[in-house]
Each structure stands twice: as C-alpha cells, then as structure tokens.
Amino acid sequence: xxILVPIEVRSGxxxxxxxxxxxxxxxxxxxxxxxxxxxxLTPGAEAxxxxxxxxxxxxxxxxxxxxxxxxxxxxxxxxxARIAGERGIGLVLLAATVAGKERAAVTAGAxxxxxxxxxxxxxxxxxxxxxxxxVYAGKAVETLRTIGPVAVASIRPNYGPxxxxxxxxxxxxxxxGLTDGDLRLTVESFEAxxxxxxxxxxxxxxxxxxRGLGSPENFALLExxxxxxxxxxxxxxxxxxxxxxxxxxxxxQTGKTVSPKLYIAVGISGAIQHLAGMSSSRNIVAINKDPNxxxxxxxxxxxxxxxxxxxxxxxxxxxxxx
Amino acid sequence: MKVAVCLKRVPDxxxxxxxxxxxxxxxxxxxxYVISPYDEFAVEEGIRRKEAAGEGSVxxxxxxxxASTDVIRKALGMGADDAVxxxxxxxxxxxxxxxxxxxxxxDRGDDLVLFxxxxxDGQSAQVGAQVAGxxxxxxxxxxxxxxxxxxxxxxxxxxxxxxxxLRGDLPLAIGCQKGLNEPRYPSLKGIMMAKKKPIETxxxxxxxxxxxxxxxxxxxxxxxGRIVGEGVDAVPELVRLLREEAKIx
Numbered sequence: 045x046x047i048l049v050p051i052e053v054r055s056g057x058x059x060x061x062x063x064x065x066x067x068x069x070x071x072x073x074x075x076x077x078x079x080x081x082x083x084x085l086t087p088g089a090e091a092x093x094x095x096x097x098x099x100x101x102x103x104x105x106x107x108x109x110x111x112x113x114x115x116x117x118x119x120x121x122x123x124x125a126r127i128a129g130e131r132g133i134g135l136v137l138l139a140a141t142v143a144g145k146e147r148a149a150v151t152a153g154a155x156x157x158x159x160x161x162x163x164x165x166x167x168x169x170x171x172x173x174x175x176x177x178x179v180y181a182g183k184a185v186e187t188l189r190t191i192g193p194v195a196v197a198s199i200r201p202n203y204g205p206x207x208x209x210x211x212x213x214x215x216x217x218x219x220x221g222l223t224d225g226d227l228r229l230t231v232e233s234f235e236a237x238x239x240x241x242x243x244x245x246x247x248x249x250x251x252x253x254x255r256g257l258g259s260p261e262n263f264a265l266l267e268x269x270x271x272x273x274x275x276x277x278x279x280x281x282x283x284x285x286x287x288x289x290x291x292x293x294x295x296x297q298t299g300k301t302v303s304p305k306l307y308i309a310v311g312i313s314g315a316i317q318h319l320a321g322m323s324s325s326r327n328i329v330a331i332n333k334d335p336n337x338x339x340x341x342x343x344x345x346x347x348x349x350x351x352x353x354x355x356x357x358x359x360x361x362x363x364x365x366x
Numbered sequence: 367m368k369v370a371v372c373l374k375r376v377p378d379x380x381x382x383x384x385x386x387x388x389x390x391x392x393x394x395x396x397x398x399y400v401i402s403p404y405d406e407f408a409v410e411e412g413i414r415r416k417e418a419a420g421e422g423s424v425x426x427x428x429x430x431x432x433a434s435t436d437v438i439r440k441a442l443g444m445g446a447d448d449a450v451x452x453x454x455x456x457x458x459x460x461x462x463x464x465x466x467x468x469x470x471x472x473d474r475g476d477d478l479v480l481f482x483x484x485x486x487d488g489q490s491a492q493v494g495a496q497v498a499g500x501x502x503x504x505x506x507x508x509x510x511x512x513x514x515x516x517x518x519x520x521x522x523x524x525x526x527x528x529x530x531x532l533r534g535d536l537p538l539a540i541g542c543q544k545g546l547n548e549p550r551y552p553s554l555k556g557i558m559m560a561k562k563k564p565i566e567t568x569x570x571x572x573x574x575x576x577x578x579x580x581x582x583x584x585x586x587x588x589x590x591g592r593i594v595g596e597g598v599d600a601v602p603e604l605v606r607l608l609r610e611e612a613k614i615x
Contacts (some may be wrong), residue, residue, distance in 0.1 A: 054527065081408045116532055118504035142525045146507050149460075149492040153499030157576035158461035161490045178585065180392065180487050183383040187580040193534070228504040229521075229534035236528040243526035249614070269563055273615070291545050292524065297379055298403055298544050306614045317379055320486075323585070327612045329604065335593070342588060344612065345604055349597035357598040366615060 045076040045134035045168055049101070050083045050124050050220045052143055053092055055234060058161055060246055061139030063099050064204030068166060070100035072204065076168050078134070082213065083127060085112045085120065085220075093215055100207030102119025102214065105131075109220035116229040117143060121150020123221050128155065128194060135173055137310050138186070140198035141245065152196040159196040160188050164203050164299075164324070173197065181297050181320035200324075201246050202303040230341055237292060244278050244295065252278035252322070256311020256332060256351055260288035265352070266310060269359045272366065278302065278322075280312050296321035311351050331355065367411040367422035370476040372467055372497065373441055374402040375434045376487040390579045391457060401437045404482025407542035410549040411512065412480050413445040423447045425474075429466040429570050431455045442560035443552030447450070448608075449563070452570035458578075460488065464496030465572035471501060476537060483507050483541040498539035507533060507541030 047069040052059040060249055069080035086090050089108035096104065105127065115123075119305065124147065128136050136151050138144040140162040152159035160175035164185070167174045173195040175188045206303035224230075244250060251270040253263055270277045279289035281296050297317040307325035312318060314337055316331070322328070323342060330343035331351050340346045347354055373575035378398040386393040388545035393434065401409070412424040426441045428434050469481060479501070491507065491526045498505035510529070511522030511584045514536070521532045524543055552560070594600045594607065608615050 054525075059526075116504070116506065118498070121495070142508050142523075145491045146495055146505075149490075149495035150499060150505070152461065152492070153496045154572075157509070158459040158496075159490070159492055160577065161492055177489075177580070179489055180377065180383045181379050181489075182585060184385065184392070184582050185585050186582050187516070188577045189580050191576050191578060198555075229506060229532045232531045232533055234525075234528055234530050243524060272410070294544075305507065306608070306612070320379065323588075327608075327614060328591070329608070336604075340591070340593065342591070344589065344591045345607055346591065346593040347595060347597070347600045347604060348593060353598045354601060357601045358604070361601050362615060365605065365609065 045073065045083060046078040046132055047073045047135045047137055048081050048083055048124065048128050048131065048133040049137050050147065051092070051096065052139060052141060053084070053086045055236065056088055058092060059139060059141060061141055061144070061201040061204070063096065063206055064136050064201065065139045065199050066100045067207035068204035070207045070210060072166065072168050073102070081105060081131065083124065085123065087113050097211050097212045097215070097224050098208065104213045104215050105218050106215065107218050107220050111220060111222060111224055112183055114224065114230045115222070115227060116228055116231050117146040117150050119222055119227050121147045124151040125154035134171070134194060135332070136194070136196045138198040141198045144198045148196050148198045155196065157192060157194065157196060159192070159198070160190070161198045163197050163199050166197055166199060178324065181316065182323045185360060200303060237252045242276055244276050244293070244300045244302050247276040247302065247304050249273050249275035250278045250295070250302055250304045251275045251308045251310065252280065252312060253283060253310050254280035254312030255282045257283065263288065265355050269355055273361050274361050280318050308366050309339050309343070310355060312339055313337045315333050315341065367415050367419035367478070367480045368474070368476045369415055369424045369480065370427050370443070370471055370474060370478045371405070371408045371412040371424060371446065372452050372493070373405045373409065373426050373428050373437065374485045375399050375430045375437045376402040376430065376485055379486060380495070382408055385582050385584065392582065393470045399437060401440055402485045402487070404481055404484060404486070404542060405543070406549040407544065407546050408480035408482050409441045409444050409446060410547045411542055412478070414547060415478060415514070415612060425449060427470050428452070428468055429454055429458065435565055438565055439560050440552065440615050443557040444550055447563060449565040451565055451567050454570035458572060459575060459577050460490045460492040461496055461576055462572035464493050464500060467493070467497050468500035469571050470568065471497065478536065479503070479539040481539065481541045483543045494539055494541040503537045503539055504534055505539040505541065508543045509538065509540050510543050510545040512540060512546065568569035
C-alpha cells in the first residue's frame, strides 16, 4: 500500500509531528510492500525537501509554486485528494495538528470517505486500515476499520516513530494543480504568538498550573521550573477563565490535548475536563496540598504538600543534576 | 443574514462512560446530554451575526435521535429562531453525519454555516469541513475572530504557535473555537419563547459507511501511581524516581 504524507510547514519550518507521521508511514508501507511518499507544497520547497531527505520517505513530491503560500486547507485538501488519486495512494496520513486534522477532513471529503482523526495507533490489515483513537474526552478508545480503496487518517503528536537516518528519498518535482483563481479563501498572514518556541501539543515536558497558584504572578515559579527542564508551561481552564494565562496555554476538553513524556500538574485538582486533555501523558507528577484531589488518582508520582515550598525545592534538586 | 448552526447532542463530560453490551457503543443508561460545548460558540455567533445585520434568521440543524429536541430548545432559548432535526437513532460516522446535515442545508442558501470546532464525544474535528465540501463552500476551523463587511470576511484562526488570518467571501462555513465569543445564558423570557419556536423534523438521509466501528474499549490502564511523600522532604525521592524509574531527567 502506498502512503501519502503531506508535510506541514509553518514559517519555513517543518512541523515535527509531520516527521512522526512520515516515520509511521515508512514502517507501515514497508510492511505492505509499498512506498511512503512525502508531499511538500510550499514556496521554498527545495530547501525543505533537502532537510527531510533521510526522514523516512521513499519518495518526496514537491512543488514550490508561489500560490501555495496563500492556499488554505479548503484547497490544499483537494490537492492532496487529487494527488492521492493520481499516485494510487491507499492511505493519506497526516499529523493530527490543528491544520493536519482540518486538511485530513477536507481530503477525506473530496475522496468521499470519513477521515480517522487524532489516531493513537494505525495498522494495515489486508486492504483496510485499522485505527485506534480516543473518544468521549479520552474516557474510551474506539477501533475503526476503513472500508474502500482509500483511507485518510491523522496521527496524534508524540505517537508516531521517527525514522531519521533512513536511506535518502527519491525526489520528484511536480506541477501545481491550482492557481489563485481556484482559491476560495486566501491565507493573508501568520502571526506568531510571543513566547513559546514549542507548542504544548508537541512538548516533551509540560509544567502546568491551576488555581492553587493563587495569582498570575505566581506562575513565575512554574516558568522558572519549566526553563530548568526545557519544558512548556500549561494551564487549567480555571486560570485561563480568570485571565491569568492565555487560552492557548489551556490543557483540557476545551483547550489542548497533550501527550508529553512528563506532565507536572501543580495546584491542579484534576477535574475530568482537565484530565481529558492530559491523561495520555506518559508520566504524570501531581503536586497539591489536598490529598483527596482527583489528580492523585491518575498521577504516576504525587507529592502532597505546599507547592510554594515543593516547586522551588524541585527546581533546586533538578538544578543539581541537569 | 441567513445563518445555519449545526449542533450536536452529546453526553455531558462528567457522565461516567461505560462500554455497552455490544462492545461498540456506550451504555446509554444514566447518561445526561448537553449541547456539545464548542457548538455553544456557534449558536452565540449566529445570533450575534443576525443582530449585527439587523435582519435574518438563525436555524439550528441537528442530526440525532428524536430526543435531541431537549438540547435544541436550549439553543432556541439563547435566541435561535427555529430548527430542523434530521432524526436518526443510530450512531453515524462523521462523513454520514455530514451527508445528513448537507441534505438539510443544501437548498437553504445560508450565508454562514456555523459549527463547533469539534464535538467532545467523537472528537473528530471533521464534520464542518465535510459538510462544507458537500455544499461546495469553503470551511475554516478553530476560528477565534470573524469580521464581516458586506460579503467579505476576514477570519482569524488559532493554530499552534499563533494565528492565521484568511480572507474570503460569503457563503462560508466556520468552526468556532473558544475565544470567538462568550455564549449568552438564555433569559427566562428566552426559555419561555423557545417552547413555541418551530422544530421541523425530517428523516436523516446519508450514504453507505466508509468506516466501521470494530470496538469501543476503556483506555489502556495507567500503571499504578503512588504518593511519593509529603512536602519538600519528598522532593529528592521524586527526582530519583524521575531519573531512575521514569528515566526522564
């Protein structure tokens, strides 16, 4: 089965989850006697192609036409569907980023199928694709089997293997399939938020704070700890609603779903809506003065105590070894 | 300004979810249902757009069981004008849901078709884009800003690390993200008036499935956790565990 992996590029940089999707595609395709085909549609494509040459694709299709700097998901998805048809693709596999899930939905629509978005596992089984994905705010996992000759799926960040160091891909330039006249929406600009270099959804370590912090100024404690760990700072809904932290920091049902190697929950009680966003973290540390806080039920390691004493001490101990 | 708001009836997140006897769907016993939270931003946005235009209508469109009138009435209480419920008692995948919604929307000629960015039960972030594709209009999701002047729209969407600004003309489909607006609470008067607003019931029509549910299961069990200790004295042990057991630092 041939697998098409559209590579997401933002501000000239390849999004790491796209390379995880590519690594997954390589392992799936090799098992099925097919090819993992990366797709790069963006001005500056040639430089991007070079940077991902050994990331696991058997072939990289690319086009650097200027129109792609203005192309939104509504048209990109149609491009992916067109190329999937032309290249005998059995699975279009994207990263389950915000843009990736949207493009998966548009691509699937153009192909007349349902996409399986935000998968935590993807396997091939005969001619169909089996997908596991969390549902009901992470309280259950559904397994889907696709029906028909082409499937569309997106894999959650931190769930696909990297295939760096693979043999270099064959590189093929392709023609653009659309012009400005085909665009129903035009992308005008991308405005980066100040602050984070790494988004919560891609972070390996997250230090997250809740109402227990007491005031917005106290988040400085977490920022300091996060800097020590190379981590990103997250927040519960309560402190976002209170205006202490921006919505883009929110982890939870109406915030972001994260899957880091380590999630440190400080002064967070552990409401179900928060767990929905972080329960798939590999390791969870909870620091809370309430021994009955629900967060302790899901934590790998818990400390019952005053966060204003524990967090600085934690940073101290880490400073000694990092 | 003719607006359609697609709304999904979902289990309340605080409801305990149990896998049913068939191993493929949830046990409905004891489940409380609500408007899917992101859809509330869509209802609110639709009402604001109509208010800003000084004329028009806001129609709630839902695919779901006959009991869905309960959540539809809440949206009508917020200020939507009427509703169409395409009844369907089985669980539909996102493509078939979109086909059923498009069947209702197809000949309406809405200026705006609004969705929540995703449902909180299926979590697929897909139906809005699928409906838009079937209607031949563009979709933008995760929208935190929408400015409309005449037929021109400026749309701001939230992605990792920042915001993308797009432009396009009506008709448009939008997936609403938290931050776009603050949904209003229905007034007592609104709730009373909602009882008289029309809900048209039609049969949902859709194509054949392109995915099937093989199983629904509880999430993989987390390894047992433990309280390492109390207060600052527990910190050195925590760091030791993170280093030697979890191998993270």
